[in-house]
Amino acid sequence: MNTYLHSVSLDREKCTGCTTCLRHCPTEAIRVKDGCAVINPDRCIDCGECIRVCPQKAKHVVCSKFSDMEKFKWRIALPAPTLYGQFEELDDIDYCLQGLLDMGFDEVYEVSQAAEIVSEYTRLLLKTEGIKKPVISSACPVIARLIALRFPYLKDNLLPLLPPMEIAAKKAVERALKEHPELKREDIGVCFISPCPAKASYVKNGFGDYKSNVDLVVSISDIYFQLINSMKREITPVPFSRSGVIGISWATSGGEATAIFNDKYLAADGIENVIKMLDQIENGMIPQLEFIELNACTGGCVGGVMTVENPFIAKARLQTLRRYLPVSQNFLDENERYVPTDCFFGEVPHYKPISRLSNNIGESMRMMADIQRLREELPGTDCGSCGAPTCRAFAEDVVKGQASLDACIIKTARSKCEGCKNNNEG
Ligand code: SF4
Ligand code: SF4
Incomplete structure (x- = not known):
């Protein structure tokens, strides 16, 4: 029985049974029955392709609304670095972070900051004896689920680290509890501002035996207009961004891989390319590589279906933003050069491989x-x-x-x- 909670759903009233989504679903999860699309939950990887292609807008994302944060006493925003590429003429990330505070969040922890920490941990892990190479990034939840469903022999190649969103959530909660001892964990709401539905599914399901510290996932498109209204250009914001070039670059394909500071890497994006790549890795048809970054969305997270801006424009904006930033603001100190045990996920989820016809x-x-x-x-x-x-x-x-x-x-x-x-x- 399928117990995975999905974030892609269908509005049967709008579906005309045109079969467009059927032809684009990378895992053949969709059938059209009695003139209406049906998603097989065992096969769906929440990649969002069917949302992108449906001419009737019959497919949609199931995630939280910003107003759902009202139930928490202390509200923490975790903006994905993709968010910074959505705004025209944004030349300073702090405008965006201040805008989030003015919108009603009490605190912001940048996911790009956590991404720089994950890059540091990845570099350390790649030097560890016995790690199975090529190491495949586990940051895109679609890839992790795709590997579990369709390429189970590659499970041991997945980078065993929690994704930046999760590290950001852990650190933000720790900081809030330390700085505000009057708060209990249940008073704190951690809200990830996401470019894609797969992150919402990740939060609902956890990862293997790991339960997410993120409480709600809202889409970039849901908060976009409210945020743009609260980003006041006339007031210079207090500088508090802790992200550098590395963290911001995680929003686009190749950003995570270049941060390993090693030439033996490859980055592929777009679900069809990713599947071809995984086929080749499984068949041993790739050169000697240390690290492989795979992103389900074309262009990386900037191509997620919950964004507002054209991914190529978002990418160009991020390139401009990066120009004024240091390489990283989160290099580890000499005495911190190890990966804490609570930053690993224990077990890749055991999904039934979809190619298995019977037990x-x-x-x-x-x-x-x-x-x-x-x-x-x-x-x-x-x-x-x-x-x-x-x-x-x-x-x-x-x-x-x-x-x-x-x-x-x-x-x-x-x-x-x-x-x-x-x-x-x-
Ligand atoms: S593309 Fe949209 S309208 Fe066409 S079958 Fe799929 S869900 Fe229905
Ligand atoms: S979200 Fe992706 S895997 Fe799931 S039904 Fe749509 S296209 Fe298929």
Whole structure:
């Protein structure tokens, strides 16, 4: 039974069953049944592709609203570095941070600050004996779930560190409890301002045995207009940003990888490219690399579906912002050069690999043979009219008893023709 809580949902009233999302879903999680899309929760990785492509805007993100923060006494904002790329002519991050405080947050902890700490930890881990290389970044939750579902043999290559959002949440809570001893943990609300639905799913589900310290996830698009109104250009903000070039660069593809200060890395973005890359890694068809950064969204987090700005424009703005920043504001002191145990996640979640047809090997092999046989009988045009994305996926649905062979209109028409021919010949 699927117990994973998703953040992508469908409005059945708006769906016209056009099959656009079906063709773009990277895990073949969508079927169209009775004229309406249906998401298979076991296969969905919350990548948001179906939200991006739906012409009817029938798919949407399920996450919190800024007003949900009202229930907390002490409100902490965790802005993703992508947020800074959303505003025209923003030349100082502090305007944005001050704007968050003026909007009603009591405190801000930049995720880019935590990203610089994670970069430091990654550099230390890459020098550790026995770490399985290439190390694959675990910061994009889509990649972690994709590996667990579709590439389980690569699970040990995942960087075993909590993502920057989580490190930021831990540090922000520790700081708030220290500076405000009158507060209890339940008084504090930690709100991540997110570019993508996958981060919302991560928070709902935790990571393996780790429960998130983030209480709510709101989308960048949800707070955008309120924030822009509270960013007062005429008042110079108090300088309190603690981010450098490294932290800000995590918002775009390649930012995390270049921060390892080692040439043996690769960065790929866009879910189709990522899947091709993982296939190649699994088949041992890549050069000797130390680190691989993968981002499900094109361009990295700036391409998330919960942003406002075109990702290429956001990227250009971040490049301008970085020009005035130091490389990092979070290099570790000599006596801190180790990774604290509470910054590791213990166990990659055990999802059932989607390629597994049955828990019984004999039964799986029989089903595989049936799928292959049926596939050869199907037209191979991947027309989608049966409601499955490909003829192979349809064959699998039929063998699993989840679809009827009659749904293939081409095969049904051909069978009728054959019948007519036989009758005429008779
Ligand atoms: S893209 Fe998918 S969700 Fe959107 S209308 Fe078409 S079938 Fe429905
Ligand atoms: S969010 Fe991604 S994986 Fe889930 S149904 Fe949509 S396209 Fe498929």
